[in-house]
Every structure is written in structure tokens, then in C-alpha cells.
Amino acid sequence: MHASDPTFPLYPVLAFLAVVVSFIPFPWHFRARNIGTCSYMLSTGLYSLVEFINSIIWLDNVNNIAPVWCDISAQVIIGASVGITTSTLAISRQLYNISTMNGHSMTPQEKRRDTMVNAVIAFGIPLLVMALHFVVQPRRFDIFEEIGCQPATFNTVAAYILYFMWPVLIGLCSFVYSVFTLRNFYNHRVEFAKVASNNSSMSPSRYIRLMLLVFVDMFCNTPIGLFAIIVATRAAVLPFSALSETVDFTNVQLVPASVWKAERLSHAAVEINHWVPVFCSFVFFVFFGFAEEAKKNYRKAYDCLRKLFGCGGSRGGSNVSKPR
Template structure:
């Protein structure tokens, strides 16, 4: 394989590592029922997995070699790109809820209600956007050389309302929650340690890490969403009524790298979105992969693996009969291992 990208295979290597670092902290966040962080890891991990496979299969071609895979991966890209922002919204909402409690713990019913609302935000909105995208989908999918399968979107006003606007709107909602959270933190900073230790199930260190994650996500993903809208809006908007005349779900647009790289701004949007899941995966791992909770789980995994090998070796030695001090050459074979 001779890829047209001179940096190949840098991206596949980093995206593969992004898959690993996305799912390493997942088990203990899942056990703690952290909806926002679990959704964040699923979004970055699945998106990185899709981009990893796509970047290898279509490193040097635009052949439609895996149409069923492209059907799936295009939908994953839609859901995961929105899922990053909705998971951040769920996290910022949780942080605001904790900061506004004044040290009072929530009842089990209130906690269950919060989990349901956060689940609807983190998982329900991405599913809704995936369904809405079908309304403005003019063809089956696109294939970009070096990038792989991408969702196709009809450039009409309806596309901006039903699809493009979601990361920006959700990012602004997260911004509002974050500002209110910081305000609560400032006015109640003396009670902050009590709030995070009593009834919230969250240490002050973990609270701050989540706040930093939300801030980084808003600084990066919301401007990217605005930039993508501005670049897409440069093209002539087509009347929505013409969609029924142009839609063809059997058609696949094949885009060589020389074409999508010809326009500087379009190339920037394509490559930025290509790197978003990798960047977000590593950012999450930097904040949570080296925390004390993570180190405890690493030690637990290490001890479990060590016990497996130690137990196996000890059992093998214990089950063997003792070697006699003096045996003939004929009987040595019975005790060899």
C-alpha cells in the first residue's frame, strides 16, 4: 500500500492508541454510573475505531469496497460527533447540580431522575440527530481518499437546522451550565469540600478534572462547529424542494484527495474533524487515566494478572511428585517437565 498521505501511518497508529485510552477507564466509570463520562468514552472510542479502519482501507484509493461498513460508519460518525457535545452537557449539568446543593444530599428518587435525564441527553439526542439527518441525506454516503466513509448532507437551510446546528447549540448550553457552576463554586468555595464529599460521590480533585474536561471540550468543539457551518455556508444553498429530485440512496460520491484538498478551508474542516476523536481521547485519558482512582484499578489489574500466572506456576509445581535423590537414567523421563 502506498498512501498519498506522506505522514501515513501516523494517523492509524494514533487512532488505534486513542481506541485503547478511550476504553481503559470505562469499567470503573461504568460501575460508578457516570453517564456523561461513559458517553464521552463511547463517542471517542467508537469514532476513533471507525476512523482507524477507514484510514487504512482508503489510505490510497476511493473504491467502494465495503458499502455495508460505510453505511454503519457514516452513522457512527454522526452519532459520535454529536455525542461528544451531549456527553459534555451531561457532565456540566451534573457538576452544576452538585455545586447548587449547598451540602444537602439528594434522595435516591432524585438521583434516579437525574440519571434518566442525563441518559436522554447523552444518548437520546445523538440518536435523534442520526434520524433527522436522513431528512437531508441526498445519497448513500461519500468516500474521501485518505479519510474514508463520511455522511453526505444536502446543502440546504434545513440541514443547518436539523444537523449542523446541534454541536453549537449544545456547546452553548454547556457553557451556560459551566458559568453557573463556576459562580456557585466562587460563592460557596468554603463549603465546596463538604459538597463534594457528602452525598455527591465525587472528590474535589475529580470535580476539578471534570470541569477542565468540559472547558477544553467547549473551547475546541464549539468553535469547530461554528467554523464548519461557516465553511459549508459558502456554497450556494439549494432549495429543500429540490432534494426529492436529487436524492439517490444508491449513489456514492467518490472524492480523491486532490479534490477535497484543493480548497484550503474545506480541507481544514475535513482534517480537523478527522483528528477530533483522537485529540479528545487523549485529553480524557490525561485527565482521568492518571488519577488516583485509575492507579488503584491498574494495581488491581496487575495483581489479578500476577496471581493468575503465580497460581498456575505454583499449582504445576505442587502437583508434580517430588524428584527422588537417586534415580536411574531409565526413570528420569517420568519426572522431566
């Protein structure tokens, strides 16, 4: 098999590792009801998984050999790409709320309400965008050689309102929350220390790491969203009425690598979207994969694996803390 991508298999290897580092911490974040981080891991993990599979199947061809998979993966790409930014918004909102507590903890009712709002932001908005995309979808999907299945979008003004604007709009909302959070954090450092001391799931170290994650994601994905809009507007923006003349959900557009790589900006846009989930997964791992709570859970996972494979009685397990 000849691959036109000279870097192969670099991408699928890194994409697979991105899936692993996204999903390994998920159980303990889920138990802690960290909606924003759970949504972030799901978005980056599922997105990376789809891109990993696609990069292998369509390494050197544009054959429509898995149409049902393409139907599913195109929707995952839409939802997950927006989900990364909405996860960041949910995290920045959570951090802002903590910064305004002035030394007080949330009541159980406030915690439930806050969890519900964050869930709507993190999961509801991506589902909404997936539904809105159908309005500006001209065909079933596209297949890019080396990249795989991608959602198809009709280039009309409605597409910018219903689909393209979301990463930029959500990024701006995260930016506003982050500015006020930094201000509150600076003005109420002592009060924040009191809240952190009463909240085992939000230590000062974890708070700062979440802030860094928000800033890195915000200053990467928001410009990427703007870049996608700029690239799209370079082509002819057609009236929405033309969609009824071109829509055909039996049609699949096949794009060889020589075509999508021919124009510099289009090439950059495709490659950037291809690498975004992998980059975001590793950013999360850098901030949280080496934290003390992560190391404890790695040891627990290691102990479970040793017991599963019958190695639990080895002498090396004597230093492992006894179960409570």
C-alpha cells in the same frame, strides 16, 4: 502500497491508542454510573475506532469495497460527533447540580431522576440527530481517500437546522451551565467541601478535572461546529425542494485526496473532523488517566491479566493488597 499521506502511519497509530485510552477506564465509570463520562468515552472510542479502520482501508483508494461497513460507520460518525458535545453537556449539568446542593446530598429519587435526564441528554440527542440527518441525506454515503466513509449531507437551510447547528447549540448550553457552576462553586466553597466529603465518586480533585474537561471540549468543539457551518455556507445553499430531485440512496460519492485537499478551508474542515475524536480521547486521558483512582484500576487490570496468564503466584505480587 503507496500512500499519498506522508505522515502515514501516524494517524492510525494514534487513533488505535485513542480507542485504548477511551475504553480502558469505561468499566469503573460504568459501575459508578457516571453517565456523562461513560457517554464521552463511548463517543470518542467508537469514533476513533471507525476512523482507525477507515484510515487503513482507504489509505490510497476510493473504491466502494465495504458498503455495509460504510452504512454503519457513517451513522456512528453522526452520532458520536454529536455525542461528544452532549456528553459534555451532561457532565456540566451534573457539576451544576452539585454546585447548588449547599452542603446537602441528593436523595435516591433525585439521583435516579438526574441519571435519567443525563441519559436522555447524552444518548437521546445523538439518536435524534441521527434520525433527523436522514431528512437531509441526498445519497448513501461519501468516501474520501485517506479518510474513508463519511455521511453525506444535502446543503440546504434545513441541514443547518436539523444537523449542523447541534454542536454549537449544545456547546452554548454547556457554557451557560459552566458559568453558573463557577459562580456557585466560588460562592459556596465550604458547602461544596461538605458534599464532596459525603460523595466518594466526586472528590474536589475529580470535580475540578471534570470542569477542565468541559471547558477544553467546549472551547474546541463549539468553534469547530461554527467553522463547519462557515465552510458549508461557502458553497451554494440549495432550496429543500431540490432534495427530491437529487436524492438517490444507491449513489456513493467518491472523492480523491487531490480533490478534497485542493481547497484550503475544505481541506482544513475534513482534517479537523478526522482528528477530533483522537484529540478528545487524549484530553480525557490527560485529565483522568493519571488520577489515583485510575492508577488503582490499572493495578487491578494488571493483576487480572497476570492471573489470566498464570503469573498470579509470583513473588512480585506480595505487595499487592489482598482482596476483600
